Amino acid sequence: MHEFISTWVARHGATRDKLLPLLHALQEEVGHVDDTLVPAIAESLNLSRADVHGVITFYHDFRRQPAGRHVVKLCRAESCQARGGAAMEEAAAERLGVRMGETRGDGQISLEPVYCLGLCAIGPNALVDGRPVARIDDAALERIASQVAA
Ligand code: FES
Known part of the structure; x- marks a missing residue:
């Protein structure tokens, strides 16, 4: 990865x-930004390690560990919360067997927050492997669970 950084x-x-x-390019290349790369990133852009670490941890989009084979993102922004998003998040964690912000032990599913998908009027909403799913309810959750089981 050091070669990727210097070439980039x-x-x-x-x-x-x-x-x-650069962080986006790295994540696209390998799926996450490993902590071990922070010194090389900092050095190549003349930043402190703290600067780089701060940015990686501030933005929810950056993963510090590899994601699961499937990634389910649930919207935590205001409109989805007003439409039952918190209860759906709890139900999703229970049904999928993984807590928010974590990857299931078998590496199958990562459950992550997202902050508004632009579908506010038809929430609560999710992104399942990059595809939007609106009006998440128990039935939708079952479909998602089947989809991410494969
Ligand atoms: S608040 Fe969830 S899509 Fe906008």
């Missing part, structure tokens, strides 16, 4: 404003 920086530049694009 050589192509796109070593300025501080390249931190977010």
Whole structure:
């Protein structure tokens, strides 16, 4: 991965404003941004390790560990919460066997928060492997559970 970082920086530049694009590129390449890469990222963009770590941990989009084979994201923003999102989150965690923000022990499913999918009027909403699923209810949860079992 160090080679990926140096190649990326050589192509796109070593300025501080390249931190977010580099982190996105790394996550796209390997699925997460491993903590062991923080020193190399910091050095290549002339930032402190604390700067890099702070950005990785601030943005929910960055994963520090590999994701499960399936990723279920549940919307935690206001409209979905007003439409029963918190109860659905609890039901999803129970049905899928994984707590919010974690990956199930068998590596099959990661359950993650997302903050508004632009479908506020038809919430509560989810993203299942990148596809939006609206009006999450018990039936929808069953369909999701079947989908992510494979
Ligand atoms: S608040 Fe959930 S989609 Fe907008």
